[in-house]
Amino acid sequence: MTGRQWRGIAVLALPTLLLSLDTSVLFVALPRLSAELGASSTEQLWILDIYSFLLAGFLVTMGAIGERFGRRRLLLAGAAAFGVASILAAYAPTPATLIGARAVLGIAGATIMPSTMALLRSLCPEQRHLNQALGIWFASFTGGMMLGPLVGGVLMESFWWGSAFLLGVPVMVLLLIVGPAALPEFRDREAPRPDLPSLAMSLAAVLLIIHGGKTLAHHGWSATAVAEVAAGVAVALAFVRRQAVLAHPLLELSLFRNRTVATCITVMLGGGVVMAGAELTATLYLQSVLGLTPLQAGLWMLPANAAMAVTALLAPVLARRWPVVHLAGGGLLISAAGMLVITGAGPYDGIGRLVTGLTVATIGLSLPMSLLLGLMLGAVPVDRAGSVASVNETGGQFGIAVGVAFLGSVATAVYRHGLPPGAEPVRESVAAAAGTPFLDVARVAFTDAVHVVGVVGAVLFALMAVLTLRVLRRKPALEPVG
Structure with a gap:
């Protein structure tokens, strides 16, 4: 790749890392800011959720707007809005002000996410270069999720809670300074108004x-x-x-008639479903069954996040030797095996199997993530890259929501079914069992729930592997784009 391409990739990786870090760092800052602002439990939920709600809700809209008014222009406008909203959030005097600032951050994030992926498509017209760029993009996103709790902990030890939000300001200022020269512009002047x-x-x-x-x-x-x-x-x-x-739809339904696009979006959504549910139950298991603190639980989740970031960088290298479809299908089968490893976790000594299983599952999933997105972007004209990127991101958000709701509900049902008569005080959650006579039986019941989630996740990953291998088996590992 040329020096200009590398500079552009670096510029696009920075806001990607920041967006994921901005989400995870809040988990550590929430208790302190809630205490100082006097936020109620409902306000705390909105402080956490309003960002992801509006991010998901505006992705399709911003993808269409970027194609009409310019992807680079939209990215820079979103960066400016994100920086201003970050300052407002850092110095918010009330919970309502913070919720409003987080809402603006979500909308601004929706301009940044699809714009970065679509600009990578314009920046790297060759498929192998696009795969490499997307690997860096995914590694940056995962790295932000991994660093968030650690950075948040350091900031909370040394500064006030608002410092967690100021992380985004220098990054966005840098993007505004170097973005116009480092990034190409794409604009479809004939695109109608949304x-x-x-x-x-x-x-x-x-x-x-x-x-x-x-x-x-x-x-x-x-x-x-x-x-x-x-x-x-x-x-x-x-x-x-x-x-x-x-005549001029906001979302081109013809995109979904492309088997490559439809299959890739299905896998992205399905992967989000399984991993969101698995991470939810794993976090509850580490804290409520094994008795770890939130920080300890977060540290035990680091191996999986680190493995995903490293594998995302290695995937494009492996794609030079093996077909993408084989890597993607094989990776999903590896993920299925990792989910089965989780089913060996016990109610008292399962931390090794749980962390190993999650790490193997994330390694397997990170193989297809960037490669399938590269195939998907390469399967459509460059002027539809923004739409594809926004649909992919929306699918990911849906996958997380469905995974938390569906697999979370499955885990709750299994947990409650495993409780004996008379255990009503702990039926709501395993956390309620601490200090009660039902603690041991609640641990066993929730461990059974973790096992069921592992089996369901393994089945879903296996089905996605079969779908990928069947539908994309004639897809070459590398092909020119555009």
Whole structure:
């Protein structure tokens, strides 16, 4: 690759690392900022969730806007908004102000995520260079998730809680300075203005489904949460019908008729479902079953995150020797094996098997992640790269929400089924069993739940491997793009 390409990749990797770090660093800062701002439990949830809700809700919209008004221009505008909102969040005097600042950060993040991937497509027209760039992109994203709790801990030890939000300011300033010279611009001057009803429908569908899914996962089945999800699905179907009849749709449904694109999005979504559910139950297991502190639990999750970042960098190198479809299918089978390893964890001594299983599963999943995205971006014209990137990111957000709701509900059902009669005080969660006579039986019941999640995850990964190998088996490892 040329020096300009490397500079562009470095510039695009920085905001990617920051966006993931900005999410995970808040987990450490939340207790302190909640105490100092006097945030209620409901306000704490909104401080955490409003960012991801609006990030997911605006991805499709921002993908379309970037293609009309310019991807680099949208990225730089989002960077400026992100920097300003970060300062507002750092010095927020009330929980309501912080929630509002986090909302702006989510919208700004939605301009950055698809723009970075689409600009990589323009920056690296050769497939092997695109694979390498996307490997760095994924490694940066994973690295941010890994560094977040550590950086947050250091900042909370030395500064006030608002310092966690100021991390983004110098990065965004640097992006604004070097971005215009280092990044290419892409703009489809003939693209029509985005359809406003479609914008509203896509936002409503995503917000309703994700919020309803999270409510189901955290609070169990309720008529309100189910109605939210059902309403979101209904709006999504209406959105699809509208796109089918518009002369210039917000989302090109023809993208999904491309088998490569449809398969890759399915795998991305499915991988998010399994890993979100697995990480949720693993965190609860480490803290509530094995009795680790949140920080200790976070440290035990580091091997999996580090392995994912390293494998994402190695995947493009491996793709020079083996077909992408074989690496992707084989990686998903490795992930299935890792999920089965988790089923060997016990209620008192399962930390080794749990961490090993999660690490193997993330290694396997990181092989197809960047490579399949490279195939997907390479399978469409360059002017549709923004749409593909936004759909991929939206699918990832949906996958996380569905994984938390679905596998979280499965784990809860198995846990409750394993409790004996009279254990009503601990039926809500295994954490409630601490200090009660039901602690041992609750540990066993939740460990059984972890095993079931491992089996379900292994089956889903195996099915995705079969789908990938069957549908993409004729896809060469490397092919020119554009």
